[in-house]
Amino acid sequence: MLGYVVRRILIMIPTLIAISIVIFTIINLPPGDYFSTYIAELQSSGEAADLAKINFLKAQYGFDRPLWEQYIFWVGGLLHGDMGYSFAYNLPVNQVVGDRLLMTFIVSFATILFTYIVAFPIGVYSATHQYSWSDHLLTFLGFLGLATPSFLLALVLLYLANVYFGISIGGLMDPKYVDQPWSFSKVVSVGAHLWIPVVVIGTAGTASMIRRLRANLLDELQKQYVVTARAKGLRPLKLLFKYPLRMALNPFISDIGSLLPHVISGAAIVSVVMSLPTTGPMLLDALRSQDMYLAGSFLMFMAFLTVIGVFVSDLALAVLDPRIRLQAGRTQ
Amino acid sequence: MTDARLTRREVMWLGLALSTALVAQEATAAELQETPALKDDVASGKLPKIGMRVPEDPAVAELATIGTPGGELRMLMGGPKDTRMMVVYGYARLVGYTPSLALVADILKAIEVEHNSVFTLHLRKGHKWSDGEPFTSEDFRYWFEDVAQNKYLSPSGLPISMLPQGEGPRFEVLSETIVRYSWTRPNPLFLPDLAGPSPLFIYRPSHYLKQFHQKYAEKDVLDTLVKQANQRNWAALHNKLDTMYRNDNPDLPSLEPWILKTKPPSDRFVFERNPYYYRIDKQGNQLPYIDRVILSIADSKIIPAKTGAGESDLQARYLRFDNYTFLKASEERNHYKVWLWRTGPGSQLALYPNLNANDEVWRSLVRDLRFRRALSLAVDRHEINQVIYFGLAIEGQNTLLPQSPLFEPRFRKAWASFDPHEANRLLDLIGLAKASDGFRQLPDGRPLEIIVENSGESTEQSDVLELIRDSWRRIGIKLFAKPSQLTLFRRRVFSGETLMSIDKGIENGLATAAMPPWEFAPTTQQQLEWPKWGQYYETKGAAGEPPSLPSAIQLKDLYGEWLAAVSDEEHTRVWHDMLQIWAEEVFSIGTVAGVLQPIVVSAKLRNIPEEGIYNWDPGAYFGIYKPDGFWFDLSEASAKSASAASPPSHAMPR
Numbered sequence: 003m004l005g006y007v008v009r010r011i012l013i014m015i016p017t018l019i020a021i022s023i024v025i026f027t028i029i030n031l032p033p034g035d036y037f038s039t040y041i042a043e044l045q046s047s048g049e050a051a052d053l054a055k056i057n058f059l060k061a062q063y064g065f066d067r068p069l070w071e072q073y074i075f076w077v078g079g080l081l082h083g084d085m086g087y088s089f090a091y092n093l094p095v096n097q098v099v100g101d102r103l104l105m106t107f108i109v110s111f112a113t114i115l116f117t118y119i120v121a122f123p124i125g126v127y128s129a130t131h132q133y134s135w136s137d138h139l140l141t142f143l144g145f146l147g148l149a150t151p152s153f154l155l156a157l158v159l160l161y162l163a164n165v166y167f168g169i170s171i172g173g174l175m176d177p178k179y180v181d182q183p184w185s186f187s188k189v190v191s192v193g194a195h196l197w198i199p200v201v202v203i204g205t206a207g208t209a210s211m212i213r214r215l216r217a218n219l220l221d222e223l224q225k226q227y228v229v230t231a232r233a234k235g236l237r238p239l240k241l242l243f244k245y246p247l248r249m250a251l252n253p254f255i256s257d258i259g260s261l262l263p264h265v266i267s268g269a270a271i272v273s274v275v276m277s278l279p280t281t282g283p284m285l286l287d288a289l290r291s292q293d294m295y296l297a298g299s300f301l302m303f304m305a306f307l308t309v310i311g312v313f314v315s316d317l318a319l320a321v322l323d324p325r326i327r328l329q330a331g332r333t334q
Numbered sequence: 335m336t337d338a339r340l341t342r343r344e345v346m347w348l349g350l351a352l353s354t355a356l357v358a359q360e361a362t363a364a365e366l367q368e369t370p371a372l373k374d375d376v377a378s379g380k381l382p383k384i385g386m387r388v389p390e391d392p393a394v395a396e397l398a399t400i401g402t403p404g405g406e407l408r409m410l411m412g413g414p415k416d417t418r419m420m421v422v423y424g425y426a427r428l429v430g431y432t433p434s435l436a437l438v439a440d441i442l443k444a445i446e447v448e449h450n451s452v453f454t455l456h457l458r459k460g461h462k463w464s465d466g467e468p469f470t471s472e473d474f475r476y477w478f479e480d481v482a483q484n485k486y487l488s489p490s491g492l493p494i495s496m497l498p499q500g501e502g503p504r505f506e507v508l509s510e511t512i513v514r515y516s517w518t519r520p521n522p523l524f525l526p527d528l529a530g531p532s533p534l535f536i537y538r539p540s541h542y543l544k545q546f547h548q549k550y551a552e553k554d555v556l557d558t559l560v561k562q563a564n565q566r567n568w569a570a571l572h573n574k575l576d577t578m579y580r581n582d583n584p585d586l587p588s589l590e591p592w593i594l595k596t597k598p599p600s601d602r603f604v605f606e607r608n609p610y611y612y613r614i615d616k617q618g619n620q621l622p623y624i625d626r627v628i629l630s631i632a633d634s635k636i637i638p639a640k641t642g643a644g645e646s647d648l649q650a651r652y653l654r655f656d657n658y659t660f661l662k663a664s665e666e667r668n669h670y671k672v673w674l675w676r677t678g679p680g681s682q683l684a685l686y687p688n689l690n691a692n693d694e695v696w697r698s699l700v701r702d703l704r705f706r707r708a709l710s711l712a713v714d715r716h717e718i719n720q721v722i723y724f725g726l727a728i729e730g731q732n733t734l735l736p737q738s739p740l741f742e743p744r745f746r747k748a749w750a751s752f753d754p755h756e757a758n759r760l761l762d763l764i765g766l767a768k769a770s771d772g773f774r775q776l777p778d779g780r781p782l783e784i785i786v787e788n789s790g791e792s793t794e795q796s797d798v799l800e801l802i803r804d805s806w807r808r809i810g811i812k813l814f815a816k817p818s819q820l821t822l823f824r825r826r827v828f829s830g831e832t833l834m835s836i837d838k839g840i841e842n843g844l845a846t847a848a849m850p851p852w853e854f855a856p857t858t859q860q861q862l863e864w865p866k867w868g869q870y871y872e873t874k875g876a877a878g879e880p881p882s883l884p885s886a887i888q889l890k891d892l893y894g895e896w897l898a899a900v901s902d903e904e905h906t907r908v909w910h911d912m913l914q915i916w917a918e919e920v921f922s923i924g925t926v927a928g929v930l931q932p933i934v935v936s937a938k939l940r941n942i943p944e945e946g947i948y949n950w951d952p953g954a955y956f957g958i959y960k961p962d963g964f965w966f967d968l969s970e971a972s973a974k975s976a977s978a979a980s981p982p983s984h985a986m987p988r
Contacts, residue, residue, distance in 0.1 A: 181602050
C-alpha cells in the first residue's frame with residue numbers, strides 16, 4: 003500500500019509539468035498577447051490606449067522575450083507561490099482570486115448538497131419501484147432536467163424571481179451588501195439569491211445522478227446475495243441499505259476526483275449569465291483577453307486540484323472496497 | 335485697424351472675460367452654502383468650512399434648475415476596468431467642450447493662446463486636490479519634468495499631441511498659478527486633447543506621487559514600499575499608483591467631482607463627493623449635488639435586464655437600440671424614463687474597400703474610382719434604415735453629421751442614392767463583363783466575389799451585410815460575409831489579406847473646424863481603407879507604404895496644412911476641401927448614421943437633457959452635460975409629475 007501511495011505521488015510531478023506546458027501553449031496560441039488585444043479593444047471603441055504605460059508593462063513582464071523564457075519565468079514564480087500579475091485588474095493574481103473563492107465554495111457546496119439531497123431518495127425510490135407510474139414520472143422529470151440548457155433556465159428563473167419576489171437580477175446578494183462586512187441580514191440576502199444558481203447549476207447534475215444511481219442499484223438488486231438475504235427474511239429497508247446500496251455507491255466515490263475542480267471553477271456559463279461573483283466568469287474573461295498569468299495560474303491551480311482529487315478518490319476506493327486490487331498489472 | 339492687430343497677434347481668450355465677470359457678480363450675490371452631507375465633518379473639524387474648500391474664484395455652473403444636494407446615483411458597469419468611466423463622465427478638464435461644442439476653460443480660470451503655439455494656463459487661486467492639498471503650477475512641472483521626461487517612467491517620452499513635427503514645447507512656471515507651454519510652430523492638437531474623454535493629463539498630484547519618485551523619496555523608504563507592493567522597481571510602483579485615467583487607486587488625489595473610495599478588486603465601487611470641488615451653482619451650493627455614485631459590476635450581457643429591473647439610475651453603456659422596447663415596457667413599474675439620444679459616429683457601419691490589398695487585380699480594381707462609386711450606388715440605404723433601424727436613422731455616406739457646423743448635405747448625399755442602373759453602367763465602363771450566370775468577372779477571369787470581413791462582435795453587421803448582398807446581386811456582384819475575431823480581423827486588414835471590411839464609420843461625426851480632421855487622411859494604421867498608407871505616416875516612413883493615389887496624397891497634404899494653420903478660417907477651408915475630396919472619392923461606403931442610443935434615467939433625476947448626443951469624443955458620453963449638476967428631486971409632487979411626464983419626442987412608429 004505504501005509503495006502504491008509513493009508511486010502515485012511521484013507520477014503526479016511529470017503530470018503537472020506536462021499540464022503546465024499544455025496550458026502555457028494554449029494560452030499563447032492565439033495571435034498576439036494581452037496588450038495587443040487590449041489595444042485593439044480600446045481602438046475599436048475609439049479610445050486611445052496609453053501606449054507609454056503599455057510599453058512599460060511589456061518590458062517589465064518580458065513580453066519581448068522568447069516564449070520559453072516566459073514559460074520558465076512563469077513556472078519559477080508558481081514554485082515560489084507567486085501566481086504572477088493580472089494586467090486586466092492591475093493587481094497580483096492572488097489578490098484578484100482571493101475574494102471570489104469563498105463565494106465559489108458557498109455556491110458549489112450548496113449545489114453539491116442540493117444534488118445529493120434531491121438525487122439520492124429519488125434514485126433509490128425509482129430503482130426499487132422500477133416501471134411503476136411514479137418511476138416513469140420521475141424519469142421523465144430527470145430527462146427534462148438533463149435536457150434543459152442551464153443558461154436558459156437561469157434567465158427564466160431570474161426574470162420570474164425579479165418580477166414576483168423582487169429579487170435583484172444576477173449576483174449573490176442585494177447590491178447594497180456587496181462591500182459590507184458579514185451580518186445577519188447579509189446572510190439572509192445571500193440565502194434569498196443563492197437558491198436560483200443552486201437550482202440551475204444543480205439540475206443537470208441531479209438528473210444524471212438519479213439516472214446513475216437507479217441503473218447501478220438495478221444491477222445489484224437482481225444479484226443472488228440480495229435474493230438470499232430476502233429469502234432469509236431480512237427486512238426490506240435494512241436489506242436495501244446494508245447491501246445493494248453500498249455496492250451502488252462506488253461510482254460516486256470515484257467522482258470525488260472531478261468534484262474538487264468542479265467546486266472551484268463553478269459552472270462558468272451559468273455564472274456568466276447570472277453574473278455571479280465566482281471564479282468562473284473571471285477565468286473566462288482572463289482567457290478571452292489573454293490575461294496570461296491570471297488564466298494560466300488559475301488553470302494550473304485547478305489542474306493541481308484535479309490531480310489531488312483523483313489521488314484521494316483512488317485511495318478512498320481502495321480503502322472502502324477490498325475487491326479493488328492495487329497491483330493489477332503485476333500479479334500476472 | 336483692430337482687425338490687422340488681431341491677425342498679427344491673435345490672442346484667443348477662452349472664457350476668461352466671461353468667467354471673471356460672472357464670478358465677480360455671483361460671489362457677492364450668493365453666499366456659499368455648506369453641503370448638508372458634510373456638515374458633521376465640518377463641525378467636528380475633520381474638514382475646513384466651505385469657504386476654505388472651494389477656490390477663491392470658483393467656477394459657477396450654468397444650470398437649467400438649481401438642485402438640492404444629496405442622494406446616491408447607481409450605475410451598472412461591465413467590468414472593474416470601467417472605473418475609468420467616472421473620469422469620462424465626471425469631465426473635469428483643464429479646458430472642456432460645452433454641449434454646443436465650444437471649447438471653454440473649466441478647471442482653468444482662463445487660457446491664453448497665441449498663434450496656436452503659445453499657451454498660457456491660469457489656474458484658480460486656492461484650488462485644492464481632493465485631499466485638501468493645493469493644486470498649483472508645481473503639479474504641472476512635476477509631470478512635465480519628472481514624469482513625462484523621465485526615461486524610466488515614460489520610455490516613449492512626451493505624448494504625440496505635444497510633439498508637433500516631433501518637437502517638444504518650452505515649459506515655464508510663471509507663478510504659483512500660471513504656467514506656459516510654447517512651441518515654435520502651431521500645435522492645434524493640444525487643446526482638443528486636453529478636452530478629450532480620455533484626456534491628456536499634463537498635471538499630477540505631485541505631493542502624493544513624490545513619495546514614490548526616485549528623485550524625491552528616500553531610498554530606503556522607497557525600497558520598502560516597492561517590496562511591500564510586490565513591484566519590480568520604483569518606476570513600476572509609481573506607474574501602478576499614477577492612474578488618473580484608469581482611476582483604480584483610491585489614494586490618488588483627484589480633481590473630479592466624485593472620488594473612488596473602494597479598493598479594487600470589487601464588484602461594487604463607491605465614489606464619494608469631492609469636498610474640494612471647484613464648481614458651485616448660482617446659489618452658492620458646492621457641486622456635485624449627488625453625494626455618492628455607486629458602480630455595480632455585472633456581466634455586460636445582463637445589464638439591459640438589470641436596467642429594466644430598475645437597478646440603475648442613469649444608464650446608457652451596454653444598452654443597445656434593440657433593447658428599447660424591453661426597457662420601455664417596464665418604464666412605469668420601475669420608475670424610470672427611456673430617452674433616445676443620437677450617437678456621434680459618421681456612419682453606424684461602413685464598408686471599407688482595402689486599397690492596400692495584396693491581390694493585385696483586386697487592388698487596381700478598388701483603386702478605380704468608378705468601381706467604388708458603383709458599389710456605393712448599389713447599397714439600398716433606405717431599406718437598411720427601415721429594416722434594421724425602424725427608419726429612425728439618417729441615411730447617407732460616412733461623413734460628418736448635420737449637427738456639425740462643417741456639415742453640408744451634399745457630402746452625405748454624394749453617391750449615396752440607390753441607383754443600380756447607374757452602378758451597372760459604371761461597371762460596364764470599367765469592362766467587368768458578366769458571365770453566363772449573370773455575375774461579373776474580374777479582368778483575369780475569376781468571378782467577382784467580395785468577401786467582407788468583420789470583427790464578429792455583433793449580429794448587426796451580419797444583418798446589414800445580408801441586405802447589401804441582396805442589392806449587390808442586382809449589379810452582378812457576389813458578397814460573402816466572414817465574421818472573425820477582433821484581433822485577427824485587424825491583423826488581416828493591416829497585412830492586406832482582407833479585400834473589404836465592415837466596421838464603425840468615422841468616430842467623430844460632430845467635428846468643428848478646431849478638431850483635427852485626421853480620420854479623413856491616411857494618418858494611422860487603424861484606418862481600414864488604407865492601413866499601410868496610414869502606417870507609413872504614423873511611423874514616419876519606417877513601415878508601410880507611401881500613399882500612391884493622388885487623392886490620398888492630397889488628403890495627407892491637406893491634413894498637414896491643417897496642422898500648420900493658425901486661424902479658424904484656414905482650418906475651416908482645409909476641412910471643406912478634405913470633406914469634398916472624401917465625398918467624391920468614396921473611400922468608405924457609408925450606410926446609416928445617428929442611430930439612437932437608449933438612455934435610461936431615473937424619474938427623479940433632474941438637469942439631464944431629454945435630447946442629447948451620446949458620443950465618445952467630443953462628448954465624453956454624459957461628460958459634456960456635466961453630471962456634477964444632476965440632482966435627485968425627492969419631493970412627493972415631482973415624483974408624481976415625473977411619472978406622468980410626456981413621452982419622449984422621438985416616438986416610435988406605430
